[in-house]
Amino acid sequence: MAELIYPGIVSCIALLVYYYTLLMSGLARGRFDVAAPSHDGPEEYQRYVRAHQNTLEHLVLFLPGLWLFAVAVDPIWASGIGIIWPLGRLMYARGYYQEAAKRQVGLVISMLPIYVLILGSLAGFLYAAVS
Numbered sequence: 001m002a003e004l005i006y007p008g009i010v011s012c013i014a015l016l017v018y019y020y021t022l023l024m025s026g027l028a029r030g031r032f033d034v035a036a037p038s039h040d041g042p043e044e045y046q047r048y049v050r051a052h053q054n055t056l057e058h059l060v061l062f063l064p065g066l067w068l069f070a071v072a073v074d075p076i077w078a079s080g081i082g083i084i085w086p087l088g089r090l091m092y093a094r095g096y097y098q099e100a101a102k103r104q105v106g107l108v109i110s111m112l113p114i115y116v117l118i119l120g121s122l123a124g125f126l127y128a129a130v131s
Contacts, residue, residue, distance in 0.1 A: 006079035025052035065117035072124030
């Protein structure tokens with residue numbers, strides 16, 4: 001149980017990064033004077049909204065992948081690989097806020113751990129099934 005503390009910490013960090021994008025999107029709504037529930041507004045505003053929405057889309061893959069890997073392979077390795085995701089997501093959002101083209105590096109950095117965690121989980125469970 002003690003080793004599960006680390007994926008738990010990474011999960012909390014990931015959720016805080018998601019909340020950061022939520023907060024920034026909400027603040028942008030006020031800054032660009034976009035009345036709820038509309039998402040129509042200037043391109044600058046839409047980049048904040050897209051950074052938030054895309055982070056949510058990736059979060060639903062990342063969190064289960066992190067925990068599946070922690071169970072199927074190793075919680076410490078899951079945490080080490082998993083900490084890359086929130087860092088990449090911050091880079092993604094901060095770049096996107098500036099201009100759309102600047103989101104690419106953070107996007108790639110945050111996608112890689114998702115692939116590793118999910119495919120690694122599958123390999124770990126398949127190995128356990130045949131052992």
